[in-house]
Amino acid sequence: MAGGGFVVAVALLWIKLKKNDAYRESLVAMVGDSVFVEDADRVADLGGVDRDTAFRLADQMRRAETLALTNNYADMLEVLAQGHAGAAMLDVYPDLPPKLQDPLLLRIARLAPPGWENVAWEAARHGDTHLVVTTSRLLMAAQFPAVAEHAAEWLETASPRLRASIAAGCLQGDNPSHKARSLKILQELLESSRPEDYLSALGALEPMPHPDLMPLVRPMLGYENVKARALALAIWSRCSQTASDEAVEIIDRALSDPAHQVRTAAVRAASALPFADMPVFDWLSRALQDTDYRVRATARECAKSFMPQSAEAWVEALARRESDFELQTVMISELSASDIDNKASMLRQVSEKHLHHARDKLLILQNFSTLDSVPEPATQLLMRVLREEARRHLDIVLQILGCLDQSRQMRYIRAGLASQNRQLWAQAMESALQFRKESPVFRELAVLFEAEREGVALAGEPPGGRRVPNAWLKWCQEFGSEWLAECARYCLGNGRFAT
Amino acid sequence: MSLHLERVLLLAKVPLFAYLRTDQLSRLAPLLEPVAWAKGERVFDKGDMGLELYILTSGHIGISVDADPTCQIFINELWAGDCLGEMALIDNEPRSATAHALEDTQALALEKDRLHGLLMSYPELGIGMLRALSQRLRAMTPKLAKNVK
Numbered sequence: 001m002a003g004g005g006f007v008v009a010v011a012l013l014w015i016k017l018k019k020n021d022a023y024r025e026s027l028v029a030m031v032g033d034s035v036f037v038e039d040a041d042r043v044a045d046l047g048g049v050d051r052d053t054a055f056r057l058a059d060q061m062r063r064a065e066t067l068a069l070t071n072n073y074a075d076m077l078e079v080l081a082q083g084h085a086g087a088a089m090l091d092v093y094p095d096l097p098p099k100l101q102d103p104l105l106l107r108i109a110r111l112a113p114p115g116w117e118n119v120a121w122e123a124a125r126h127g128d129t130h131l132v133v134t135t136s137r138l139l140m141a142a143q144f145p146a147v148a149e150h151a152a153e154w155l156e157t158a159s160p161r162l163r164a165s166i167a168a169g170c171l172q173g174d175n176p177s178h179k180a181r182s183l184k185i186l187q188e189l190l191e192s193s194r195p196e197d198y199l200s201a202l203g204a205l206e207p208m209p210h211p212d213l214m215p216l217v218r219p220m221l222g223y224e225n226v227k228a229r230a231l232a233l234a235i236w237s238r239c240s241q242t243a244s245d246e247a248v249e250i251i252d253r254a255l256s257d258p259a260h261q262v263r264t265a266a267v268r269a270a271s272a273l274p275f276a277d278m279p280v281f282d283w284l285s286r287a288l289q290d291t292d293y294r295v296r297a298t299a300r301e302c303a304k305s306f307m308p309q310s311a312e313a314w315v316e317a318l319a320r321r322e323s324d325f326e327l328q329t330v331m332i333s334e335l336s337a338s339d340i341d342n343k344a345s346m347l348r349q350v351s352e353k354h355l356h357h358a359r360d361k362l363l364i365l366q367n368f369s370t371l372d373s374v375p376e377p378a379t380q381l382l383m384r385v386l387r388e389e390a391r392r393h394l395d396i397v398l399q400i401l402g403c404l405d406q407s408r409q410m411r412y413i414r415a416g417l418a419s420q421n422r423q424l425w426a427q428a429m430e431s432a433l434q435f436r437k438e439s440p441v442f443r444e445l446a447v448l449f450e451a452e453r454e455g456v457a458l459a460g461e462p463p464g465g466r467r468v469p470n471a472w473l474k475w476c477q478e479f480g481s482e483w484l485a486e487c488a489r490y491c492l493g494n495g496r497f498a499t
Numbered sequence: 500m501s502l503h504l505e506r507v508l509l510l511a512k513v514p515l516f517a518y519l520r521t522d523q524l525s526r527l528a529p530l531l532e533p534v535a536w537a538k539g540e541r542v543f544d545k546g547d548m549g550l551e552l553y554i555l556t557s558g559h560i561g562i563s564v565d566a567d568p569t570c571q572i573f574i575n576e577l578w579a580g581d582c583l584g585e586m587a588l589i590d591n592e593p594r595s596a597t598a599h600a601l602e603d604t605q606a607l608a609l610e611k612d613r614l615h616g617l618l619m620s621y622p623e624l625g626i627g628m629l630r631a632l633s634q635r636l637r638a639m640t641p642k643l644a645k646n647v648k
Contacts, residue, residue, distance in 0.1 A: 260616075291526050293620040381508050381521065388520050483522040490501055 054081035058088035062095055070100045074107055086111030090119055098127040102134050109138040117144045133165040137207070140169030151178055155185060160197050164189055164204035171210050183212060190216040195225055202231035209239035221250060229257065230265035237269030244275035251283060260292040267295065271302035280306045281317060281327065288326035303330045311340050318350055322357065323481040325392045329399060336403035344404060351400040355444050357479065358393035361386045362451045363462035364472045371469065378494060382476070382487040389484055390452050397445060401438060410435075417449065425449070503528060506607065512580050513554055514631040518623035527617065531607035542583070542598035544568040549587025549594050551608040555579050558604025568597045574642070576601070582631060588614055589628070
């Protein structure tokens, strides 16, 4: 039996190699196309490639003229050729212009293919200041001997960027005289009034903070220069000697900063802070609702570090923020990707609660419409908010269904149900109702979608009973989002529904 | 009604913002600056560089395309809820018309840089902007046709 298994394994390997050979040309062409359309899913579906194909793909980077294109090729190499990506990138590295070499070197250093230090060192000798700065920093971290030999000379160079970068690297090394000189150089640069000096020092310290320099970095959290504020925040969070209550104050202030760069740095800083018992969900929620897309994207990117660690903490966090839609959406994705044991049943419970809230909000909306008078502008706004929130609850239920069943069929159904096209929606719902496992959820979804889209009357009473708008408004204050609560508070304070 | 809710309700009726949810409008509303002109003043002149768009909250504006900015022959008139000045913010060309305050007028101003940032943050605004420009073009078509005849 064992012998037969071995033969089958060899045969499969042979077939795989032959298949790789046969499809190499079309594979390279397809990846070439995909780089332009940034179709990561399509490329990921291809599976792994061998060393020769990885080098052929890397070869296409020689023809890439923009940073975005080079990055796309590098991304794909890392996905498709994990074992050979570094070597393949290193092969083309010397032939690229310095502006493309600089960002690629960060990847190469991370992947560390054999001999990368020599290739990088040689390229830096012909590169611009930016490339020399990046190369020297990475080679110092890798303890490449040639860089250490040049350190004393570079510490006295005219370029503040290079001086700062070498100094920050020397502070991490063992040479006592280099360390003392480096500390002095960085102090001088941080104390300088010239932005090119202090920004160079901050930029160099960001990846390699040093506690002795924190007294000079800390006041820069309040600098007028936006870049200085953002960099100081990043350094502070990685080298924090602050008490947790002061940390809360610093992050709170930074999240209200007028510059999106500082708010973005605040999210990253908050995700790096080591303290427990901080209002991390408040911060994440604020960042997810920021008016700048870059802050929102960073919040989604860093969300994992804000998430609870135990099942109990997950249940509590999800229940406490049921109407914080942005946060719920992110938390559901993170819970789904986590390795919490009973996540499927937790997601089903969350889904039930959202269906329940959607129904309550739609019932209140429909009952407001049955009141005798023509609604005032504030009531009209409240009704619109109720409808929007009901829809958002339904969208979250669709998201959860997608987390529970990641099949392509479910993906199509969810897309159809989220569509504004009535016919597409009906077809998707018809398919959805065939799903035996989730059919109760889909049946309830069908009723609620009809009520939300077409105004079809729902059976049942709104919270508090019929014709008691004050009770509905109080419910909105208690169970609605902050925005719905604000609208309800205004309507209640207005005394419009006092009788 | 509270000023904030009033602003949200106003923005909800402006075609530019029609595709945003009210909670998004609630976050955008504080980014708009209140401005005002007395009757007889000009909001901007034809040929000025455009730095802001305006959403009228009250009053009445007349739009003239005459080269003389004092000319009061209007091709269009705008009221509360209408939007003006967005074209120059998109194509970076000078103002194509002069805007006259025909009554005491109040508006909310949105700066060019802020609008561009918001367009990146809320892509629905782009669709709203196309809708607003399309509506304006549609409204102008019969007038153009009349002139051709």
